[in-house]
Amino acid sequence: MNIEEIGQEIVEEFSMFDDWMDKYNYLIELGRDLEIIDEKYRDQQHLITGCQSRVWLSAEEKEGRIYFKADSDAVITKGIVNLLIRALSGQTAEDIINDKLDFLEQIGLKDHLSPTRANGLSSMVKQMKLYALAFKAKKG
Amino acid sequence: MDIQNIRNQFPILSRKVNNKPLIYLDNSATTQKPQSVIDAVSNYYTQINSNVHRGVHQLSQLATDAFEEARKSVQEFINAKEHHEVIITKGTTESINMLAWSFGEAFIKEGDEILVSEMEHHANIVPWQMLCERKKAKLKVIAVDENGVLKMQEFANLLNSNTKIVSIAHISNTLGTINPIKEIIDKAHKLGALVHIDGAQAVAHTALDMQELDVDFYSFSAHKMYGPMGIGIFYGKEQLLNKMPPYQYGGEMIDQVSFTKTTFNELPYKFEAGTPNVGGMLGLQAAIKFLSDIGLDQIKTYEDELLNYATLELQKIEGFRMIGNSPHKASVLSFLLDEIHPFDAGTILDQLGIAVRTGNHCAQPIMDKMGIPGTIRASLAIYNTTEEIDALILGIKKTQQMFL
Numbered sequence: 001m002n003i004e005e006i007g008q009e010i011v012e013e014f015s016m017f018d019d020w021m022d023k024y025n026y027l028i029e030l031g032r033d034l035e036i037i038d039e040k041y042r043d044q045q046h047l048i049t050g051c052q053s054r055v056w057l058s059a060e061e062k063e064g065r066i067y068f069k070a071d072s073d074a075v076i077t078k079g080i081v082n083l084l085i086r087a088l089s090g091q092t093a094e095d096i097i098n099d100k101l102d103f104l105e106q107i108g109l110k111d112h113l114s115p116t117r118a119n120g121l122s123s124m125v126k127q128m129k130l131y132a133l134a135f136k137a138k139k140g
Numbered sequence: 141m142d143i144q145n146i147r148n149q150f151p152i153l154s155r156k157v158n159n160k161p162l163i164y165l166d167n168s169a170t171t172q173k174p175q176s177v178i179d180a181v182s183n184y185y186t187q188i189n190s191n192v193h194r195g196v197h198q199l200s201q202l203a204t205d206a207f208e209e210a211r212k213s214v215q216e217f218i219n220a221k222e223h224h225e226v227i228i229t230k231g232t233t234e235s236i237n238m239l240a241w242s243f244g245e246a247f248i249k250e251g252d253e254i255l256v257s258e259m260e261h262h263a264n265i266v267p268w269q270m271l272c273e274r275k276k277a278k279l280k281v282i283a284v285d286e287n288g289v290l291k292m293q294e295f296a297n298l299l300n301s302n303t304k305i306v307s308i309a310h311i312s313n314t315l316g317t318i319n320p321i322k323e324i325i326d327k328a329h330k331l332g333a334l335v336h337i338d339g340a341q342a343v344a345h346t347a348l349d350m351q352e353l354d355v356d357f358y359s360f361s362a363h364k365m366y367g368p369m370g371i372g373i374f375y376g377k378e379q380l381l382n383k384m385p386p387y388q389y390g391g392e393m394i395d396q397v398s399f400t401k402t403t404f405n406e407l408p409y410k411f412e413a414g415t416p417n418v419g420g421m422l423g424l425q426a427a428i429k430f431l432s433d434i435g436l437d438q439i440k441t442y443e444d445e446l447l448n449y450a451t452l453e454l455q456k457i458e459g460f461r462m463i464g465n466s467p468h469k470a471s472v473l474s475f476l477l478d479e480i481h482p483f484d485a486g487t488i489l490d491q492l493g494i495a496v497r498t499g500n501h502c503a504q505p506i507m508d509k510m511g512i513p514g515t516i517r518a519s520l521a522i523y524n525t526t527e528e529i530d531a532l533i534l535g536i537k538k539t540q541q542m543f544l
Contacts, residue, residue, distance in 0.1 A: 020158070020491050025542060028484075052499045052514070053483040073513060074481035075543065119483060 003095055006087045007103030014107040023108070027079030034082045037071035048123045053077045055120035059131040064139075065090050066132055070124065077119050080104075080112055084121075088128055093139075096132035101125065141438055147523045149174040149430075160493025163528045168313050168341060168472055168519035169497050170363045173423075180426035181368055184419040192418055193392050193409075207418050210425035211408070217428045218358070219349040220375055224407040227374040227381070228416050232340040233263040235359035235374035236307070238411065239336055240267035242384040243357075247304055250276040255298055255306040255333075257282040257290055261313050261503045264338045268307060277304075284506065288315035288464035296327065303333040305356075310342035314501045314515065315464030316472030318346075325355055334380070340364055344521065345443060345470050347436040350375055362420065367427030371420030374411070381407055388413035439522050443471040446520050450529045457536055463515045471520035474501075477536060480543045482514045488539040489516075494532055 001009070017023045041058040048055040053074035060067050068089040072078045087103070088096050104110045115122040147153050150172045155162055164172060184206070190199035192207045208223075215223040229235045248254070254268050258281055272279045280303075282295045290308075299306070306328045311318050325335045336357035339348065344365035350358060357380070361372040376384075386393055386404055391414040395403040404410050431439065450473055454460055459478035477485055486498030499514045500507045507514055518532060 021542070024488060024491065028542060052486075053481060054513075074483040076484045076487050 003087050003091055003099045007101070007106075010083055010087070010103050011106045024076065027109075028075050029079070030082040031072075031075035031078030034071070034078050034085070035069065037069050041069065042071060048120045048127055052119045055081065055124045057124055057127055059128070059135075061093075061135045065092055066096060066135055068128060068131075072120065074119070077112075077121060080109060080121055081124070083109075084125065084128070093132040093136040097129055097136070141434065141442055143442075143523065143525055146434070147525075149176065150523055151175060151178070153523060157493045157495070158491050163492075163494045163531050165518040165520065165524065165528070165532060166495045166497050167344075167521035167524075168364070168501075168517065170369065171344060171366050171521050172523070173368065174366055174427075174430050176430055177367055177423045177426045181419045181423040184422045189419070191415055203418055207416065207421055210421045213425045213428050214373055217348070217432070218373075218375060219351050221351055222378055225350075225375055225378050225381065227376065227408045227411045228421060229359075229372045229374050230370050230417065231361040231363070231372035232338060232359045233372075235372055236263050236336070236338065237267045238374055238387040239307075239357055239359070239376070240271045242387045242411075243305065243334075243380075244271040244275060246384045248275045248277050251302060252277040252304045253280055253298075253300070253302045254278070255280050255282060255295070255303055255308075257308050257319075258284040258509055259288065259290070259312040259315055259317060259503065259506050260307075260309055260338070261340075261501065263502070264307055264309060265505065278302075281505075282308075284315075284317075284509065287466055288312065288317045289466045290317070290319055292320065292323070295324065299327060299331050299333065301331060303328070303331060305334045305336060307336040307338065310337050310339045311345070311470045311472075312464070312503075312506075313341050313472070314474055314503045314506055314517070315466065316469040316474065316519075317464060317466040318342075318468040318470055320468075321355070322353060325353060329354070341470065341472070344431065344439075345436075346440055356380055362424040362427060365424075365427055366430055368417075368420045368423035371417045371424050373424075378407065381411070386410050386413065390414055392416075434522065442522065443520060446524060446526065446529065447471040447473070449526055450518070450520070450532075453529060453533055454536075457533065457540075459540060460536070463510060463512065473518045473520075474515040475517075476512065476515060477540055478543070480539065482516045484543060485516050485536075485539050488542060489532075489535050492531075492535045492538065494535045496532075 042056050046056045046058050053072055055072045057070045068085050070081045072081055113122050152172050188199055188202040190203045192204040211226050212223050214226045268279055280298050283291045310321055321337050328335045334356040337355050339358050339360040343360040356377050358375040363369040392409045393405050393413045395405045461476045463474040482498040489496055497517045
């Protein structure tokens with residue numbers, strides 16, 4: 001599936017929730033389900049600082065696709081990290097660079113990605129795109 | 141005291157957030173503004189807006205008179221000896237930067253020592269740190285104990301004849317600790333050191349008297365005392381301010397200019413480069429009137445009651461951990477809930493319409509010292525009620541359930 005299709009799938013999942021509590025309960029669940037990142041990546045080099053919560057991100061390329069792993073110290077942030085990884089990990093550099101992550105707006109979580117939120121998520125997306133750019137440049 | 145009547149003066153308190161009635165508990169970050177303050181700013185721009193101190197025309201005269209009257213209101217409010225000891229800035233941060241730079245130029249040389257405390261916010265650390273780097277001076281830090289109380293014995297030990305200035309918060313923004321500033325001032329003066337008090341968190345909660353304190357410098361912001369943003373005060377003793385060079389150049393602070401020599405205006409204008417925030421100053425004057433009409437003693441009594449109620453009730457919650465347990469505390473409640481990350485708790489409380497601050501409160505050193513990533517902070521003001529504390533407690537319980 002491409003990013004847009006995954007985004008639509010996520011939007012459908014979230015459309016089942018009637019109120020904010022269900023939505024946040026689901027985010028908490030997603031946060032807890034996030035694949036545990038290898039301890040070696042939870043270091044200064046992979047840290048994306050936010051004043052509110054911290055995010056760690058690592059990336060690698062396999063056969064023209066980029067795979068991300070990430071973690072956060074806050075569970076709700078981790079839940080959103082989970083959604084971002086689901087949408088962007090395993091995609092091509094080109095798609096990652098160009099996608100605007102519209103699904104986040106549709107599920108009412110866009111404001112969590114605002115740079116002023118200082119939870120590390122906005123910097124994380126920027127970093128993911130930078131990785132994609134770097135891989136693309138390396139490939140020539 | 142009729143709290144409902146006070147609440148009615150704050151239009152924003154009747155709005156909703158996330159479809160819930162707003163419960164505003166982030167007063168240490170900024171307080172809301174009463175209608176009288178909003179009107180004072182609005183009236184300035186609708187009636188007398190013009191530049192101060194330089195026009196011969198009627199409006200300029202009106203604006204200048206109003207601006208200087210407002211300065212006198214501040215002087216009275218903090219009981220400064222002279223009105224020209226009241227310097228108008230854009231806030232506490234600018235006041236401290238001005239002091240650190242200007243005082244540093246006049247008085248700091250290699251080997252001198254400057255004392256701050258572990259509980260300071262960044263604005264009362266970094267300007268001093270930079271000054272010390274420039275002048276090869278030493279920054280010494282007074283430690284805080286596990287309750288968030290300043291270690292006064294350590295202060296006494298650090299203080300010596302090389303200490304040029306001590307700069308301490310009146311009230312900690314993170315822990316709520318009220319520091320024994322009179323004792324600090326007296327001890328420092330005995331050894332010839334000067335004292336600056338960062339009053340950002342104190343000015344809305346406790347009456348101030350510059351002359352009785354005998355403090356050398358004192359800083360605060362209007363927006364934390366029901367006034368507008370972008371306006372603040374830097375108080376300094378006249379004889380000290382006269383020895384300090386200007387911090388910025390241009391505008392009213394100039395006396396004579398030629399390309400070979402420029403001379404500077406007198407106090408307070410020497411420190412007020414550029415066009416001042418006249419509207420903001422009139423808003424501050426209205427905020428002072430608001431505070432004085434209720435009375436700071438009354439405010440303190442009410443807020444102490446609220447703090448005691450909140451402390452007692454919050455501590456009944458399982459998994460609640462208060463950060464900052466000084467016996468002398470202002471209405472700041474910094475806490476952690478079980479293992480829940482402050483950001484997570486803040487996000488859920490926000491959904492419930494409860495505005496609290498989460499994070500490190502721009503005071504990273506004290507967070508590192510306590511070994512925590514940050515706290516959730518509820519800070520109270522005169523318009524908060526016990527019902528709002530009850531709502532916070534319910535919100536906390538709901539938050540805990542969600543993260544169980």
